Amino acid sequence: MTEKAHPVVAIIGAGPAGLYAAQQLADSDCHVILLNRDVKPGGLAEYGIFFDKYKMKNGLRKQFKSILAHPNMHYFGNVSVGSNGDLTLSKIREMADVVLVTVGAQGTKWLGLPGENLPRVYHAKDVVYHYNHLPPWSERTYPFGRKVAIIGAGNVMLDIANYAIRHLEVDEVIAIVRRDPSAVKFTRKEMSLVYNNLDLPALDAEIERTRLVMESVGKEPEAAKAFIVSAEKRAQPAVSATRFRFEFLSNTIHIVGNHEQGVTGIVTEDTSLQLRQDGTTTRSVSLGTTRFLPLDTVVFAIGDQVDGGFGLPTTEWGEFIKHPRPQFPIDGTSYEAFDPKVARPITGVFLAGWARQASTGLVGAARKDGHNGAEAVLDYLATITPASDPTTLINAITMIQPHSVTKAQIEQLETAEQTAASEQNLPEFKFDSNQAMLDALAE
Numbered sequence: 303m304t305e306k307a308h309p310v311v312a313i314i315g316a317g318p319a320g321l322y323a324a325q326q327l328a329d330s331d332c333h334v335i336l337l338n339r340d341v342k343p344g345g346l347a348e349y350g351i352f353f354d355k356y357k358m359k360n361g362l363r364k365q366f367k368s369i370l371a372h373p374n375m376h377y378f379g380n381v382s383v384g385s386n387g388d389l390t391l392s393k394i395r396e397m398a399d400v401v402l403v404t405v406g407a408q409g410t411k412w413l414g415l416p417g418e419n420l421p422r423v424y425h426a427k428d429v430v431y432h433y434n435h436l437p438p439w440s441e442r443t444y445p446f447g448r449k450v451a452i453i454g455a456g457n458v459m460l461d462i463a464n465y466a467i468r469h470l471e472v473d474e475v476i477a478i479v480r481r482d483p484s485a486v487k488f489t490r491k492e493m494s495l496v497y498n499n500l501d502l503p504a505l506d507a508e509i510e511r512t513r514l515v516m517e518s519v520g521k522e523p524e525a526a527k528a529f530i531v532s533a534e535k536r537a538q539p540a541v542s543a544t545r546f547r548f549e550f551l552s553n554t555i556h557i558v559g560n561h562e563q564g565v566t567g568i569v570t571e572d573t574s575l576q577l578r579q580d581g582t583t584t585r586s587v588s589l590g591t592t593r594f595l596p597l598d599t600v601v602f603a604i605g606d607q608v609d610g611g612f613g614l615p616t617t618e619w620g621e622f623i624k625h626p627r628p629q630f631p632i633d634g635t636s637y638e639a640f641d642p643k644v645a646r647p648i649t650g651v652f653l654a655g656w657a658r659q660a661s662t663g664l665v666g667a668a669r670k671d672g673h674n675g676a677e678a679v680l681d682y683l684a685t686i687t688p689a690s691d692p693t694t695l696i697n698a699i700t701m702i703q704p705h706s707v708t709k710a711q712i713e714q715l716e717t718a719e720q721t722a723a724s725e726q727n728l729p730e731f732k733f734d735s736n737q738a739m740l741d742a743l744a745e
C-alpha cells in the first residue's frame with residue numbers, strides 16, 4: 303500500500319479520549335497525528351487526578367506509553383490548536399482527511415457574582431493544574447487562607463477539600479451546596495479521604511435544617527446522611543485538625559472583600575426545592591433570606607466548559623455544538639461537529655471525551671467515548687477517498703512549532719524525571735515549566 307492509501311487522522315488533544323481513540327485508529331491502519339497543548343500526554347489523567355494517586359497514575363502512564371509506541375502514531379506535544387494557537391483548526395482540516403477533537407473542557411465556569419475577581423477566589427481546575435505541576439499553572443501561585451469555601455458537591459470539590467485539609471491543613475473547609483444532602487455527586491471513595499475531618503454534629507444540624515424541605519418533595523434525609531457517613535468504613539486517618547462541613551440549600555450570591563485584603567466572606571441565599579411538573583425532579587427556588595459567612599478563600603468546583611476560542615461553535619452552556627441528526631451516530635450519540643449558522647455539519651470534524659460532553663465521567667468513560675469517536679471517524683472515512691499525505695501536516699507542525707516534542711522525547715523526559723525523583727528521594731518529580739522540560743531534553 304502507498305503512503306497515501308492510509309487515511310491521515312489528526313487528533314487534537316492527547317488526554318484519555320484522544321489517546322484511546324488514537325489506539326483504535328492506528329490499529330485500523332490510519333496515520334494518526336496527535337497534537338497536544340501540554341508537552342506530556344495524559345490530559346487530566348496526568349494533570350487532574352490527585353497527585354498522590356501514584357499507582358493509578360503510573361498504570362495509566364504505562365498504557366499511554368504503549369499506545370504511543372504504535373508505529374502509525376506521530377505525537378507532537380507543546381502544540382496548541384486554536385485561534386490563538388500554533389495552528390488553527392481550519393489549517394489542520396486542509397492537511398488531514400479527518401480531524402478528531404479531544405481537547406477536553408479547558409474553559410472555566412463562573413457564576414458572574416460580584417467579587418469573583420478578588421484575590422483568593424479561584425476556579426478548581428486552576429488549583430488542580432497548579433498542584434499537579436502543569437505549566438504555566440505550576441508557575442503561578444494560588445495562596446489559600448485559613449477558612450475556605452468550596453462551591454459544588456462533586457468529586458472535584460472533594461479533591462480541593464483533600465488538598466486544603468490533608469496538604470495545606472487549613473482551619474476550616476465549608477462545601478457550599480445549592481441543593482439538598484441527597485443531591486451530592488461525589489463518591490464514597492473520595493469522601494473517605496477526608497471523612498475523619500467531617501464535623502458530624504454540624505452534618506446532623508444540616509440534615510435537620512433541610513429535613514422539612516427534603517420531605518416536602520419526597521426525599522429521605524436519613525438515606526442522604528447514610529450515604530455520606532458510609533464513607534467511614536474506608537476512612538483515612540486524619541492528618542490535620544481541619545474542620546470540614548457542609549452548607550446545603552445555599553446559593554452563593556456575593557463574594558465580599560476588597561483588593562487589598564482579598565476575600566473576607568461570602569453571602570449565601572437560602573433555597574428550597576419545588577417539584578417540577580414531571581412530579582419527580584426538583585427545581586431550586588430562592589427563599590430570599592441570606593447569610594454571611596466570614597472566610598478568606600473561595601474555590602468554584604462547579605464543572606468546566608470548553609474553550610470558546612478553539613474554533614468551533616459552542617452552546618450557551620459551554621459545550622461544542624454537535625450535529626443534532628448525526629450521519630455517523632454511535633449508540634445513538636452524535637460525535638459530529640455542527641455549525642448552527644449554516645445548519646450543517648462541519649464536514650470531517652468529530653468530537654469525543656470531555657470536548658463532546660464537558661466535565662462528565664471518569665477516565666473509563668473518556669476511554670469509551672474515545673473508542674466511539676474513533677468508530678464514528680472510521681464510518682466517515684469509509685465514505686471518502688483519503689487524499690492526504692501525513693508528511694504535509696507533520697512538516698507544517700515542525701515548522702510552525704520548532705519546540706514541539708515527539709514521543710521519543712517524552713520517553714527521555716520520563717527518564718530525566720525519574721532520575722530527579724530518585725536523586726531527591728521523592729515519590730515523583732515533575733518539571734514545573736515547559737522551558738525546564740525543553741532544557742532537560744537539550745541536555
Ligand SMILES: Cc1cc2nc3c(=O)[nH]c(=O)nc-3n(C[C@H](O)[C@H](O)[C@H](O)COP(=O)(O)OP(=O)(O)OC[C@H]3O[C@@H](n4cnc5c(N)ncnc54)[C@H](O)[C@@H]3O)c2cc1C
Pocket residue numbers: 314315316317318319320337338339340343344345346347350351352355381382383384387404405406407408430458461612654655656657662663664665666667668
Ligand atoms: C480534578 C479532576 C480529578 C479527576 N480525578 C479522576 C480520578 O481520580 N479518576 C478518574 O477515573 N477520573 C478522574 N477525573 C476525570 C478524568 O480525568 C476525565 O474523565 C478524563 O481525563 C477526560 O479525558 P479527555 O481526554 O476528554 O480530556 P482531558 O483529559 O482534559 O485531555 C485533553 C487534552 O487536550 C489537550 N488540549 C487542550 N486544549 C488543546 C488545544 N487547544 N490544542 C491542543 N491540545 C489541547 C490537553 O493538553 C490535554 O492533553 C478527574 C477530573 C478532574 C477535573
Ligand SMILES: NC(=O)c1ccc[n+]([C@@H]2O[C@H](COP(=O)([O-])OP(=O)(O)OC[C@H]3O[C@@H](n4cnc5c(N)ncnc54)[C@H](OP(=O)(O)O)[C@@H]3O)[C@@H](O)[C@H]2O)c1
Pocket residue numbers: 413453454455456457458459461480481485486487488492603604605606661662663664
Ligand atoms: N476521584 C475521582 O474519581 C474524580 C475526581 C474528580 C473528578 N472526577 C469526575 O470528573 C467529573 C467532573 O467532576 P465535577 O466535580 O467537576 O463535576 P460534578 O460531579 O458535575 O459536580 C459539580 C457540582 O457543582 C454543582 N454546580 C454546578 N453548577 C452550579 C451552579 N451554577 N451553582 C452552584 N453549584 C453548581 C453541581 O450541583 P448540581 O448537582 O446542583 O448541578 C455539583 O454539585 C465527574 O464525572 C467526576 O466524577 C472524578
